[in-house]
Amino acid sequence: MPAAAAARGGRGARTGGTGPVTAAGPAAPRPVVLYAAESLFGARTGVGRAALEVARAVLRQPGLAELHPVMGGRLLPGALFDAPPEARAPAAAARRPWRDRVAALPLAGAVAVSAAEALTRRSMRRAAAAALGASGGRALLHEPNMLPRPFDAGPTVSVVNDLSWRRHADAHPADRLAWIDRHLPRALRQVSRWVAISEFTADEFADEFGLDRARIAVATLAAGDAFRPVGADEAAPVLAAHRLADKGYVLAVGTLEPRKNLERLAAAHALLPAALKRRAPLALAGGIGWGGVEAGPALARAMASGDARPLGRVDDAELAALYARAAAVAYPSLYEGFGLPVLEAMACGAPLVHSATTAVAETAGAAGMPVDPLDPEAIAAGLAAVLEDAALAARLRAAGLERAAEFSWAETARRVAAVWRDAAGLP
Numbered sequence: 001m002p003a004a005a006a007a008r009g010g011r012g013a014r015t016g017g018t019g020p021v022t023a024a025g026p027a028a029p030r031p032v033v034l035y036a037a038e039s040l041f042g043a044r045t046g047v048g049r050a051a052l053e054v055a056r057a058v059l060r061q062p063g064l065a066e067l068h069p070v071m072g073g074r075l076l077p078g079a080l081f082d083a084p085p086e087a088r089a090p091a092a093a094a095r096r097p098w099r100d101r102v103a104a105l106p107l108a109g110a111v112a113v114s115a116a117e118a119l120t121r122r123s124m125r126r127a128a129a130a131a132l133g134a135s136g137g138r139a140l141l142h143e144p145n146m147l148p149r150p151f152d153a154g155p156t157v158s159v160v161n162d163l164s165w166r167r168h169a170d171a172h173p174a175d176r177l178a179w180i181d182r183h184l185p186r187a188l189r190q191v192s193r194w195v196a197i198s199e200f201t202a203d204e205f206a207d208e209f210g211l212d213r214a215r216i217a218v219a220t221l222a223a224g225d226a227f228r229p230v231g232a233d234e235a236a237p238v239l240a241a242h243r244l245a246d247k248g249y250v251l252a253v254g255t256l257e258p259r260k261n262l263e264r265l266a267a268a269h270a271l272l273p274a275a276l277k278r279r280a281p282l283a284l285a286g287g288i289g290w291g292g293v294e295a296g297p298a299l300a301r302a303m304a305s306g307d308a309r310p311l312g313r314v315d316d317a318e319l320a321a322l323y324a325r326a327a328a329v330a331y332p333s334l335y336e337g338f339g340l341p342v343l344e345a346m347a348c349g350a351p352l353v354h355s356a357t358t359a360v361a362e363t364a365g366a367a368g369m370p371v372d373p374l375d376p377e378a379i380a381a382g383l384a385a386v387l388e389d390a391a392l393a394a395r396l397r398a399a400g401l402e403r404a405a406e407f408s409w410a411e412t413a414r415r416v417a418a419v420w421r422d423a424a425g426l427p
Contacts, residue, residue: 030065031420032131032139034124037069037076039145046340047161050197050221051144055081057413064417068131068139073123073149075130117150117186128153140424142416147183148190155192155423157416160205160216162197162337162359168259171335193423195219195416200359201337219415220363221338222407223347226316227323229401230348235321242283242311242322249283249309250383251326251350253319253341256286256295259334261355261373263296266308268332268379270298272387280327280387282308285319323348328386328393331360332373339363343407346400351393353382367403368396 035055039048058064059081069076077083128139128151138154148156165172165180188209194216196202206213232246239246250269254260262284269282282302295303302308314322323329329345331354336342339360345352346367354360356370364370371382386393421427 029426030063031417031424031426032066032135032137033068033420034070034075034127034131034139034141034151035067036141036143036145036148037071037080040069040080041071047145047159049224050159050161050340052081053222053224053409054144054219054413054416057409058417061410061413061417064413065420066131068127070124070127070131070141073120073127075127121150121152124149124151125153138424140420142420143191147180147187150186151190156190157193157195157419157423158187158191159219160194160196160201160337162201162335163204163208164259164335164337166208168335171257171259193217193419195419197221197338198359198362200362217415217419219412219419220407221340221343222409222412223340223344223404224316224409227320227344227347227404230321230324232325235325238318238321239325242309244283244309244322244325246325247327248280249326250280250387251283251285251322251329251345253285253323253329253331253345254333256284260286261332261334263299264373264376265330265332265379266296266299266302268376268383269302269307271376271380272384276384276387277307280383281306282330283311283322283326284308285311285314285322287313319344320348323350326350328353328383330379330383331355332371332379333358333360334373336360336363342368343404347404349397349401351386351396352400353379353386365403367399 035051037051039045039051041048055067055069058067067078067081069078069080124141131139140154141148141151141156143149143156143158146158146160148158165177169177188211192215194202194205194211196205196216196218197220199218202213202216202218205211206216235246252262252265254262256262266282269277272280299308303310311322323345326345329341329350329352331339331342331345331352333339333355334357336355336359339354339358342352342354342360342363346364352364352368353371354364354368355373357373361370369382369386372378386396
């Protein structure tokens with residue numbers, strides 16, 4: 001029996017070759033989903049992490065859906081979702097042939113875009129037919145990163161992660177903004193149902209583009225399994241590697257880009273009493289962002305003096321240890337569609353000082369210390385309160401753990417799968 005046919009039967013299957021990955025479950029009709037896999041390659045962003053976690057959570061729950069990873073109009077190996085990042089990289093070559101064909105055409109401007117879209121639709125139709133096999137019906141395209149590739153062989157569901165490209169254009173390269181503007185009108189016509197990662201993002205997206213709010217479901221994110229309380233002994237090697245003391249630093253997580261607000265955070269930290277600054281320097285976990293963004297004057301002074309220590313990119317295990325053993329975690333971002341580091345910090349039992357605005361406040365609920373992200377003095381007051389009041393810090397740690405437990409990738413997967421079923425017309 002072909003793998004696709006077996007996967008649509010009562011037992012389901014995981015295949016190592018090109019084809020579906022399905023969770024075992026009943027023979028009731030399930031959405032056949034072409035799962036856009038572009039975000040799973042390269043440097044792992046928040047979008048890529050969420051896309052992978054949702055896919056894996058779908059596969060762990062019987063009967064939710066049949067998933068076919070697809071990129072460049074080609075089905076990829078079904079084992080892709082379980083593979084480590086380095087094993088997924090070779091599959092990225094699947095997207096090159098159709099791009100090479102388009103690049104070879106003697107076309108330019110709108111004509112080239114139209115030709116590229118036509119080739120993509122054709123290859124995606126073939127991918128849908130291969131996924132469906134002899135069963136017929138219609139496949140559904142799921143796009144984790146808002147702008148789907150052209151697809152006309154069934155409905156499209158897209159995830160809206162934020163509107164930072166509208167609200168904070170300075171946080172994005174000009175070519176990215178131009179690409180979004182070029183493809184967004186088609187996406188608004190093509191997408192049947194949208195999924196937003198917070199109520200804030202759903203409301204903002206509907207208002208910005210005049211969409212019926214009923215077309216936008218909300219499926220929040222969750223912290224990964226790596227994010228949990230970590231004891232002092234277990235975390236000791238990580239802290240030693242970064243020259244940090246247990247409960248002796250303020251952790252900030254995020255790339256060096258304007259909307260992460262690290263400049264105001266550094267200015268706020270500079271306002272703390274000298275003894276408190278020495279006891280709890282800033283530890284900055286994250287990359288440099290796009291375009292080689294430079295640190296602002298306050299952050300540059302803090303790094304020069306040792307009051308701020310750049311840690312660079314860290315893996316999840318290191319990050320969990322850094323969250324768990326921090327005296328406080330500061331997340332004063334100016335704009336977020338969800339704010340996943342907020343949830344990760346709470347899941348590790350860290351006392352949290354966070355922005356009182358956008359989706360950050362929604363994600364934190366009542367479990368953190370909200371501050372005005374535009375006011376360094378307010379940020380400093382929040383940090384000082386947590387650093388100087390052990391009872392307050394303990395209450396925030398406990399409240400954060402309770403709040404984080406309200407979120408799970410299993411529930412996210414169920415919500416996304418419900419949107420798939422609705423878009424596909426399944427009960």
